[in-house]
Amino acid sequence: MTTTDPRVDGPPRFSVRQRLTAAVALLTAAALVAVGATLFVLESQRIDRVIDASLGQEVGELRRLQAEGVDPETGRPFTSPDRLIAFFLSRNVPDTDENLWHFPVSGTPTFVGEGQRVLRTSPRFPALVERLTRRGGVADLDVDGRTFRVAVQPVQQGDQRAAFVVTHDVDGSRAQLRELMVTYALLSALSVILISAVASWLAGRLLSPVRRLRETARGISEGDLGGRLEVTGNDDLTELQRTFNDMLDRLEEAFASQRRLLDDAAHELRTPLTVLQGHLEVLDPTDPDDVRTTRTLLLDEIDRMTRLVHDLLLLAKAERPDFVRLERTDVEALTLGALERARGLADRAWVLDAVARTHVDVDPQRLTQALLQLADNAVRHTQPGAEIGVGSRVHDGHVELWVRDTGVGVPSALRGTIFERFTQGDGEQAGFGLGLSIVAAIMEAHEGRVVLDPPGATSGATFRLVIATGGLW
Template sequence: MPRPARAGGRADVPGVTTGAIPLHRRPLAHLTVRARLLTAVVLLAALAVMITGGTAFVLQARATDARMDNSLARAVAALRSVQAKGDPSTGLPFDSVKSVLYAGVLNRVPGKNEGVFALLNGRPVYWAAPETRAVHLEQDPDLVAALAALPPDAPAVARTVATPVTQYRLIAVPVLLDGDPVSGLFVVAFDRAAERAGLRATFVMYSAAGLAALALIAGVAWFVVGRMLRPIRLLRDTTRRITESDLSERIEVTGRDDLSNLARTVNAMLDRLERAFGSQRELLDDVGHELRTPLTIVRGHLELLDPDDPDDVRATQALALDELDRMQRLVDDLVTLATADRPDFVRYVPTDVGRLTDDVHDKARGLGDRRWVVAARADVTVQLDAQRITQAWLQLLANAHRYSSPGSTVRLGSEVAGDRLLLWVRDEGLGVPPEETARIFERFHRGQADRTSHGAGLGLPIVAAIVHAHHGRVFVEHPPANVGPGVVFVLDLPAVDLVAGEPRPVPHLVENR
């Protein structure tokens, strides 16, 4: 059944396409970017040459017509002057139209491409020597017929007359005298086509020069555009060589233009992708290893389980639950790290740093037998995510508890240094070897002291992710040897919207870190 047309529209007609033109059917879609740019440059240059040449030709043609009209006007003025002075042979006024025309023709010396003659009662007469006349107007019967058809009182204005011989720009001056019934016509004309011939020759040469210039522009543009698009060609070739297992290819960049900057940006993107894929492979390997171990332990104990022995069942159950809890913690940590780049990972609220310091201290005391000391408190209010910062701070305190001996002192504090908020933890434990300092915040990295622990190596990476989400950083300080053993972990955060509060006494021992 055919599909009905939509209201206000039209039904689909077989063989008729609507909407956008497919890319492969669009003009120039099959050309390369270099060819498209070259085509655009050449077309624009050709258009500029045509507009410039056409405008110049029109202006020069108008100037030529104006020069001819000016000469024709002077010819009329000269005839009037001759007629006013009278017959030069007698000094008396002219007594016939023929004598006026004779004097006028003899007084006019024709220029190049110019002719002069007279008509008496519509019939041509002339007196100038043949060698002085460049154009023989009387030999063009169509011109003579057109002039004879003019009425005796026709105005003496410049006009254009085209005949099969050529095109004329002329002026015809009627000559009449009282007492003489003859009507005369004094004619001065230019061969307009001949006058413009030189102009046309000039513009033929201009067109040839324009074509040569377009060819030169095309050659230069082909070279320049090719150099400009070289980073794109390198980008294309590089991306073709990149595979899922090899992201080491990079684009060779030379120059400081926009395309070179694009190549640098792509190289930076490839660096990030290579790191991301490397981290992803490492993550999958480490996650597989971390999950495989508890699964193997649970499977082994279940295979050796004696269902008739209640003690064995209870022991295996406890072990399986412990391993499942460890896997759950691993999954929770991975989820935390996976969401660290989301915009809603942290939620800023005004936070009393002094109260936050005391709350974290109270929670830390439940971690175990240590001497927990608030060594400094910043009584200020800043914008931060108190829950996330508490999570990161407690992770540092948990690490301090893990790597210090029972009864040792663990100090924590908060300070403001300029526009930075510093939250820190110092323990008296084993410290961090210098060779491990640069790697302790990497995922699944575990130092030598962690080899026998149950940690997955995600605690400090979570701390780093939380701090980076706050646009801060986390780093390690090693106290001087005379201060004692241990290490200091510092959360360096921007003090956003800092507001100083009323100072309060520190309820515990205050010591320098």
């Protein structure tokens, strides 16, 4: 039973644009909430300081009058605590949300101010004043859901004691702050909505290259490698577009190369297979000579197909990153080793032209393989006893290794395609036209190149392997 993971095959629950918009909205809302909370706390503390300062000012003025002890109207000392407080109340106007109270020695309290009804009817208020009358002080009082700050200053003369009380409606003073915070909350909500809308629009514009990339990638998955992204802008997404287009170019080139390789391989294998089938169909099993001749011919064709398959596999491996293994190599030893191995290929006059006494980062086995392939190619285009030279040198900051022959040379018509697969020159014997393409693949893996010298005064051809001295071309 096969199950489908909705996280893989199903559509995304939230798009990148939606997640970016939500993230911006959440961050903006969090920032505004933090600012609002900080503003509320700081403003509340400021209001508390203003209230305490106002209470302290009223009590301080009463204390100064009490310290003077002289009634300004009579020029004599105050006759009682009630007279002192009454005179003080007659000369002072309370601030907003503030009342000034006179709790006499006996009788009903009086006040100056707006008249805070909840205090006049609450039994908790006179109880608090009674508690603070002995020493004085400040305390908060909650009545009917409202908070009042109460300052009590006792006034005593002999055995008579009255109380001067200042009450401040804290909630009333904070009413403007609450209105401000409500306005701030509404504006913040509107700001979050507007910022989210702008963020969604910007995210859509910024992510449009990604959307085009997705659409192009979907087309590729359906087999179309011709689509390319229109590169716009100059940022990280622009570089992503260029990189994606470069990747498509490499993929398209690789797929085209594979198709050509398969087509050419099929074409080249068709001939030996046809030969095998034809000879097997006309073979006379009762004729020993016919069997022997057919067997020899078929083995030769099978050997040709084996070499073709080996060459094709080598070309396929050349696309892999581990095709070459670079190491510090002595070019002189590499040149001499390739020459000694080439002597066993055929009866030719093998010559060492020159050697470069230096070191370079290469794969010595692959370079030896390339030189022997060039040497084998030279053997097939020369007669017994002909001269073939092998050499190396340092030239223009590069290391060059070459194989030259004294054959008929490369026809001008083939010079442009000599390194392509299945390109065969005139007179090649048992060749598939893969040798030079293998050499080119080895040099490409070294990030170098193989070049054919221009035709000179003498006959023959010279193929050079050119590599940067640092191991990279």
